[in-house]
Amino acid sequence: MAKRNTRIAIEPLTHVTRGGQPYHRTPEVEAQIASALRLRPAALVLRTKVRDRNAAEFLKEECLVYFIRMYSQAADLDTVNALAHVLLRRCALWTTSRFRALGLHRDEAVKAYQDLVGDTVDAVIDPESDRGDFFQVRFWLALRSRLLNVYDKWVRANKHDEQYDSLTDVAGHSRSDASDDPTGRERLEERTGSEEDLAMDAERRMVIQEALFAIRDERHREAFVLRYFEGWPLEADDPNEACLSRHFGVSIKTVYNWLQAAETDLATWRELKGGR
Amino acid sequence: MKHTTIGDLTMASERTILDDILEAYVASEAGPSRTTLTEWVRRYPEYQQQLTEFTARWGMLRWLPNKPDDKEIDEEMLVLRGMSTVQSVLFRQRRMSDQMRAQDRTVEQHSTPVHFIPIEVERPIAGLLSEGKRLSLTADDLADRVGVSDGILRKLDRRLINPTSIPALIIRDLGHVLGRDVGQITAYAQLAPRFATGAQHRANQAPTLPAVQEDFFDAVRHDLTLSEESRARLLSLAPPQERSE
Numbered sequence: 001m002a003k004r005n006t007r008i009a010i011e012p013l014t015h016v017t018r019g020g021q022p023y024h025r026t027p028e029v030e031a032q033i034a035s036a037l038r039l040r041p042a043a044l045v046l047r048t049k050v051r052d053r054n055a056a057e058f059l060k061e062e063c064l065v066y067f068i069r070m071y072s073q074a075a076d077l078d079t080v081n082a083l084a085h086v087l088l089r090r091c092a093l094w095t096t097s098r099f100r101a102l103g104l105h106r107d108e109a110v111k112a113y114q115d116l117v118g119d120t121v122d123a124v125i126d127p128e129s130d131r132g133d134f135f136q137v138r139f140w141l142a143l144r145s146r147l148l149n150v151y152d153k154w155v156r157a158n159k160h161d162e163q164y165d166s167l168t169d170v171a172g173h174s175r176s177d178a179s180d181d182p183t184g185r186e187r188l189e190e191r192t193g194s195e196e197d198l199a200m201d202a203e204r205r206m207v208i209q210e211a212l213f214a215i216r217d218e219r220h221r222e223a224f225v226l227r228y229f230e231g232w233p234l235e236a237d238d239p240n241e242a243c244l245s246r247h248f249g250v251s252i253k254t255v256y257n258w259l260q261a262a263e264t265d266l267a268t269w270r271e272l273k274g275g276r
Numbered sequence: 277m278k279h280t281t282i283g284d285l286t287m288a289s290e291r292t293i294l295d296d297i298l299e300a301y302v303a304s305e306a307g308p309s310r311t312t313l314t315e316w317v318r319r320y321p322e323y324q325q326q327l328t329e330f331t332a333r334w335g336m337l338r339w340l341p342n343k344p345d346d347k348e349i350d351e352e353m354l355v356l357r358g359m360s361t362v363q364s365v366l367f368r369q370r371r372m373s374d375q376m377r378a379q380d381r382t383v384e385q386h387s388t389p390v391h392f393i394p395i396e397v398e399r400p401i402a403g404l405l406s407e408g409k410r411l412s413l414t415a416d417d418l419a420d421r422v423g424v425s426d427g428i429l430r431k432l433d434r435r436l437i438n439p440t441s442i443p444a445l446i447i448r449d450l451g452h453v454l455g456r457d458v459g460q461i462t463a464y465a466q467l468a469p470r471f472a473t474g475a476q477h478r479a480n481q482a483p484t485l486p487a488v489q490e491d492f493f494d495a496v497r498h499d500l501t502l503s504e505e506s507r508a509r510l511l512s513l514a515p516p517q518e519r520s521e
Contacts, residue, residue: 017300077366084362085355092354093346101340102333106349110357117358121365127373134299145302148333149295212341222336230335232310240317242310242328 010034011070015133023137029062036063041071041079048086061090061139065124069132072125084121095147102151103218116143116150214269215262219248223255224262294323298330308334378410401464404433407454421453422446423509425501431490432465434472439465441492443513 010033013023025033036044036059048064050057064087071079095116099109120143123132134142215221223244226232235252236243244255297320306312313331317324401407408418419429424446431437432450442465444458451461469485496502496510 017303018296019300019304021300021303023303072366072369075370080366081359081362085359088355088358088362089351092358093349093351096349096354097342097346098337100343100346102336106345110349110354113354114357114361117361118365121362122369125365125369127369134303138303141302141307142299144334144337145299148330148337149298151333152329210341212339213343221340222332225336225339226310226332229339230310230332232332238314240314240321240324242313242317242331247328247332 010037011066013130013133013136015130023133025062025066025136029060029066029136032059032063033066036067041076041082045079045082045086048083051090061087062136065132065135065139068121069124073127080125088117091143095143098144098147099151104151104154108154112150112154115153116147119146119150211266211269215265217258217261220258220262220265223248223258227259294326297323297327301327301330302334310335375411378412401454401456401460404429404450404454404464407456411454413453418453422449423506425499425506427499427501428492428495430472431495435465435467435469436486436490437465437492437495438489443492443510445513446492 010030013025015023017023036047039047044067047057048059050059052058064083068080068083068087071077071083092113096109096113099112100106104112120132120135123129123146124135126132134145212221212225215224226244226247227234232247233241233243234255235245245252248255297316301308301312301316304312308331310331313327316327320327404418405415408415413421415426415429419426422429424432428437432442432446439462447458447461447465450456451458454461469489471485493511493514496507499507502510
């Protein structure tokens with residue numbers, strides 16, 4: 001039997017982004033991989049049980065992905081399963097709750113989560129490609145990105161082409177609430193918050209975040225978040241610039257009405273909260 | 277069997293490009309936001325809508341709080357379901373690499389200077405039995421899966437059966453098991469009959485092939501190795517006017 005090599009090289013990442021940037025793991029991840037490479041599979045699995053992120057023995061998710069790929073290529077499926085189990089335990093609840101927050105029902109969210117697991121593992125262990133490399137660079141960003149891809153497929157598969165305008169009418173916010181004059185656009189921009197307002201203190205944002213579910217209509221909520229938390233304008237002259245009316249495919253007045261409706265929901269919520 | 281169309285391939289390729297762009301966007305130093313979006317739309321104007329939707333959802337994902345009843349979701353159930361998905365992916369990947377290895381072995385055996393056989397649709401079928409062998413299927417395995425006897429399979433392999441008499445279901449099942457298009461199996465069946473691979477012939481006797489290809493249903497009727505049940509099932513595939521014969 002050959003003598004065990006004491007220095008095992010870390011497999012380099014090979015993926016290069018569309019912008020020509022090669023991927024690199026962080027030094028911290030590289031160090032964790034290097035320290036764990038010496039371990040036998042059973043010891044490695046034991047080490048992955050450490051859940052305290054501040055502990056010296058803790059292995060980051062990027063590191064787990066590296067070893068899942070490595071042991072998959074070595075056809076050691078027991079170790080792959082054990083590592084995948086640890087990884088799932090770290091992200092299953094977060095993933096499902098994010099799908100739920102985006103609007104999927106509970107059963108849908110669980111199925112979407114399974115799709116995401118399949119999509120991720122498929123990319124990570126594919127021996128013929130490096131399409132899962134990003135998971136070894138920034139695991140949570142990669143997961144978030146794939147989550148949105150899976151969500152997009154769900155939305156496309158279950159498209160509910162509702163008429164935004166008619167919905168706002170049903171909700172009791174007619175278009176005539178907004179100004180009809182040609183300068184209405186500037187006024188609406190002013191009325192929904194200046195740049196200073198958008199940079200408002202984080203504390204207020206936190207309070208509003210708590211109240212987000214008080215905004216009953218999902219589109220109103222999305223418009224509200226994009227406007228006040230992400231700083232999207234109602235409308236933009238530059239066709240390349242993102243703006244709410246173009247994003248939703250509705251008039252600036254409709255967006256304004258949605259924001260007003262969201263404010264009304266929030267005011268009701270505040271009253272109820274204050275009355276408790 | 278579902279056929280992959282050019283439209284499917286174009287959509288898949290488009291999706292891959294988009295996924296690449298979105299991943300690069302996420303991996304960029306500033307990350308997705310309304311301000312960085314403008315620059316990315318300038319770079320990839322054809323994906324403006326997708327980039328914008330992605331950015332909006334990225335922002336939503338950051339801000340939207342968990343639903344209050346999320347606490348009721350059973351973590352153990354999620355992990356188990358996730359593991360079940362992992363098993364499926366591992367199984368699929370393992371099967372694919374086995375097939376790749378089988379392909380490589382066939383290439384080595386024939387000493388063909390081909391290094392990679394990526395697209396099944398472009399590689400002609402050398403033989404039904406050899407196709408099965410590439411997938412680690414013995415003649416018995418293949419016959420079982422298609423529901424014919426070993427003898428009939430070998431006749432199909434040597435194209436001793438009249439192609440117009442072969443039921444569409446048998447063509448479809450052969451294609452399905454061998455991972456081939458129905459059109460490719462049909463085209464193979466329409467070629468001239470051939471001798472069995474590795475057949476030995478006496479030096480003083482020229483090898484001959486039957487002057488007329490046999491009808492598929494005649495072959496079924498005369499095959500002594502078929503069970504009555506299999507024979508009845510195969511004969512039920514005959515056009516109505518031939519069933520009474």
